[in-house]
Amino acid sequence: MPELPEVETIRKGLLPLVKRKTIRKVVVIDKRVIKDIAPKEFIAEITGEKIADIERRAKYLLFKFKSGKYMVVHLGMTGRLIFTKDKYVKVEFKFSGNKSFYYSDMRLFGKIRFYDSYPNLDLGYEPLSKEFTFNVLKDILNKCKGIIKSVLLDQKLVAGLGNIYVLESLFYAGINPQRRANSLKDNEIKKLYFEIKNVLKKALNSRGTSFSSYVDAKGKKGSFQQKLSVYGKKDLPCPKCKTPIKRINAGNRGTYFCPNCQK
DNA sequence: ACCTAAACCTGGGCGC
């Protein structure tokens, strides 16, 4: 599911609703979502913790507790953090006063972990950070022989992009997703660098892309799906040249692009 | 290093 803009939208909405609240009770409805720790221990660790902050790193949400410990949530494809129960609720977090928020996940690709201190998640650059410069992207791409699409999806290199925003960025930059990363010229890398940031910012302004599962902390869908150019647009006309958008399999994922505009 | 396929899951949508 959720890529950087969706996870950030969830973070922003959730924070004011849970900040400074203490988790009084945890109910694990499906233990498959809790990783690297027994559900019993997880419950014991989290119960009584006061939420000091929620940070985001790539597609992860880091619940920082006042104790300095962390609960880290990855939403997988269909994870949700919501205040109204749905049929896929896997964990309930109860505050005092009979108020709860829920982790829901239809497909169960999401993961919840617990850490005693700030976690090392082994991730690459945040694409919207000032550390992620043109030269950083250039160095990354020059070192990689794989297809550009797969390189941009590698969370150890650039962290937070997923299938939608990689394909949309490549479209605006006019680059075929199957090009070798190290074959890009400086002017193409420049365009790509700009479009990655631009697409992410625009998606953030639209509060993310909602197809089915993704909603923000208040249960609201994003609207960026209305602004997509190629993702999911098989056989529809390219917004620039009207050539039908192609769908192929590349890097083991559905890959959409305009065969005329993207060389 | 790089690639593919499969695994982890539960649907929705389509053709027949």
Added chain:
DNA sequence: TGCGCCCAGGTTTAGG
């Protein structure tokens, strides 16, 4: 209605 297939915002692992 129903079956069977393909598809899905992700990550990880195995094997070539």
